[in-house]
Amino acid sequence: MYSIDLNSDVGEGVGNEAQLLPLLSSCNIACGGHAGDDAIIQRTIQIAIAHNVKIGAHPGYPDKENFGRTILDISTTDLRKSLIEQIQTVKIFAERQHQKLHHVKVHGALYNLAAVDISIAKLIIDVVKGIDDQLFLYVPYQSVIQKESVGVLQTKIEGFADRRYHNDYTLVSRTLPKAVIQNSNEVLAHIIPMIKEQQLTTITNDTLPFHIETLCVHGDTPKAFQILKEIHLGLKGHQIEIC
16 A cells, blocks of 8 residues: 655635645645735634644745745845744644644745755754754755755655656746646646656656655645545545545
């Protein structure tokens, strides 16, 4: 029997949490940096509790104008302060509802930068460890932040159901065609080998070794709900448990 944690980035203002969360095993709640606010965070936590979904914080560059998807010119000190405030916001709201924060997954441009930049990776690891060294950190496969986390934090290696990859395991930029997969059949063809065969087919149709423990469907993908429903059926058909 195979198993996978199924997550999504939520609380980003799309308003589809009531649809998505019943289909997830964990969620990453925007912390007010790139999106979201206190009211959305609290409402999303309530939905997560109702469906027994693990609660994670989803901090990013404090840049709502660009949805945290461009690298922000910000000092290390200010970035550290912002990340601490963002993660603590979700943690405190969760604890007020007698829930424990389970994980942190960084958002957007900061996530991609931490995959290749050791100073950013170390900053994020240090921030998360300082808040709670029992938190899981969701990280990309073969990334700098994954390697730097060894012996410091627990990690879950993440793959993306709705994104294409380059041969160096980095994500294809959303500015390029075919970067985002929106057809549910294509999504299933993309993810089943990830889970069952530990293989990834890249944008150039090369097959590479790949290992994941959690799988993300972006909550702001236009067909996110339909894709998640199809993933549920597809995983069940392949005897893959969501947990």
